[in-house]
Amino acid sequence: MLAPVYDLHCHTNCSDGALSPAELVQRAVHQGVDYLAITDHDSTDSWPLATQAVANEQHPLELICGVEITCRWQQHEIHLLGLNINPDHSAIQSLLNAQQQLRRDRFQGMLDKLAAAGIDITVELGTISGMPTRKHIADALLAKGVIKDFADAFKRYVGAGQFAYVKADWCDLATAIAAVKAAGGNAVLAHPHAYQLSNKWLRRLLEEAQADGMDGLEVAVGQQPQGQRSALAEFAADYNLYASAGSDFHAPKRWRELGKNLCLPESCVPIWSLWQTPAERESDTITTITN
Numbered sequence: 001m002l003a004p005v006y007d008l009h010c011h012t013n014c015s016d017g018a019l020s021p022a023e024l025v026q027r028a029v030h031q032g033v034d035y036l037a038i039t040d041h042d043s044t045d046s047w048p049l050a051t052q053a054v055a056n057e058q059h060p061l062e063l064i065c066g067v068e069i070t071c072r073w074q075q076h077e078i079h080l081l082g083l084n085i086n087p088d089h090s091a092i093q094s095l096l097n098a099q100q101q102l103r104r105d106r107f108q109g110m111l112d113k114l115a116a117a118g119i120d121i122t123v124e125l126g127t128i129s130g131m132p133t134r135k136h137i138a139d140a141l142l143a144k145g146v147i148k149d150f151a152d153a154f155k156r157y158v159g160a161g162q163f164a165y166v167k168a169d170w171c172d173l174a175t176a177i178a179a180v181k182a183a184g185g186n187a188v189l190a191h192p193h194a195y196q197l198s199n200k201w202l203r204r205l206l207e208e209a210q211a212d213g214m215d216g217l218e219v220a221v222g223q224q225p226q227g228q229r230s231a232l233a234e235f236a237a238d239y240n241l242y243a244s245a246g247s248d249f250h251a252p253k254r255w256r257e258l259g260k261n262l263c264l265p266e267s268c269v270p271i272w273s274l275w276q277t278p279a280e281r282e283s284d285t286i287t288t289i290t291n
Contacts, residue, residue, distance in 0.1 A: 004034035006272055007259045008066065008083055009190060009218065009246020012050075014130035015040035015068075018251035021049035027252070029059045033259040035272065037066035037083055039190075039246070042099035043131050044087035064275075067092070068190060069180070070099065073173040073205060076195055080176045081218070081244065084275055085185030092183040095171060100131060102168045107132035109166035110158055117163070119146060134158045135250075174212040181213050186271055188244045189217040192232060193224075206239045216242035216271045220262045223255055233265040243268035 011017030012024050019027065021038065024046075028036045038046045047065050054061055067082045085092055114121060114137075124140035138153030147153050157164045180187040189209060192202060206217065219232040220243070236243045245262040264270060 005032055005259045005262070006035045006245055006270070007033050007247050007249070007262060008035070008037040008064065008188075008244050008271070009039050009068070009081060009221075010036070010249040010258060011040050011068075012038055012046045012130070014043050014046040014049075016131075016133040016135035016250060021046040022053035024249075024258075025050050025053045025059060025061060025063075026057070028258050029061050031258045031260070033061065035062045035064060036258075037064040037081075037246070039066040039068040039081050039083075041068050041131055041133060042070055042096055042103060043067065044085075044092075044096065045130065047087050065185075067096065069095070069176040070168075070170045071173040071176045072170045073208075074201075076197070077170065078173055078195060078205070079190040080173060080180070080214075081188040081190045081246070082176075082180035082183065082185045083188055083244070083271065085180060085183040087183075089183035091179045092185075095176065095179040099171065102170065103131055103133070106166045106168045107137075110134070110137060110164050113164040113166070114157065119144075121146075137164075173209060177209065177212045177214050186215040186242070186274060187213065188215060188242075188271060190246075191221050191248060192217050192235070193221075193228060202235070203238075206235060206241070210239045210241060214241070215274070216244050218246055219243040219268055220245035220264050222247040222249075222257075222261055230265055233268050236268060242271040242274065244271045 012019055012021045038050055040046050044067050050063055054063055064083060065085050065087050069080045069082060071078045071080050121140035121144055124143040128136055137158050138150050141147045141153045142150060156162060177187045217236055219236055220229055243264050245264055247256060247258055249256055249258045
């Protein structure tokens with residue numbers, strides 16, 4: 001019997017993904033995913049839409065409610081996954097409401113800076129249905145012909161340090177962890193190598209976050225350099241953290257697909273073992289971490 005496929009990090013058009021929640025659910029089923037967490041940026045708006053899509057089509061897919069919270073730690077922007085949360089809990093909703101206002105304010109600030117430089121992308125933006133992100137600005141700049149490719153938007157306009165960039169005062173990491181835990185979920189550090197931290201600083205981050213109640217880190221991230229996954233597995237073991245797996249899927253692309261290449265090293269204790277019954281854990285030969 002094949003092991004179930006977990007993908008616990010992906011996005012819909014409720015934030016910066018290309019697919020609607022229903023389309024993402026359908027694609028996950030097509031790709032053989034058994035357990036899916038949609039983790040839109042600072043939003044759980046996809047949850048009712050995705051659950052309705054599963055119910056309507058009777059898809060053989062188990063949904064796990066998730067979110068990706070943008071945080072700050074030591075002047076770094078860090079992303080925290082909240083997995084298996086109650087999306088209606090007051091702690092998580094209060095935090096996300098504040099985060100969403102920060103996103104709207106930052107987005108307008110970047111539009112104002114672009115307009116002041118003679119770049120008006122109002123028409124190209126159209127109507128944004130979900131959370132406004134820099135991806136929407138990049139797409140609009142591309143549609144207007146201001147840039148030649150998507151990455152150019154971040155290199156020249158809205159990337160950190162560029163003239164149209166606006167820094168937001170995101171919540172601190174400890175606050176995000178506390179909100180996730182209050183909502184009954186598990187807090188997981190997303191894509192640990194995306195923050196350009198040295199091993200020394202990554203260890204410091206893990207030590208502080210684990211002390212604040214963080215449960216795990218993303219060990220399997222789809223496309224990874226050789227050796228990175230095993231190195232992250234060692235970090236998880238060193239700091240007594242559960243391991244998670246997620247594609248960080250945003251749109252259909254050849255090199256990043258839902259549910260693909262997400263096997264955890266054998267030494268890892270999966271975050272989903274916290275959600276399984278004893279019988280399920282035994283069938284998957286999973287052990288649990290004892291603190």
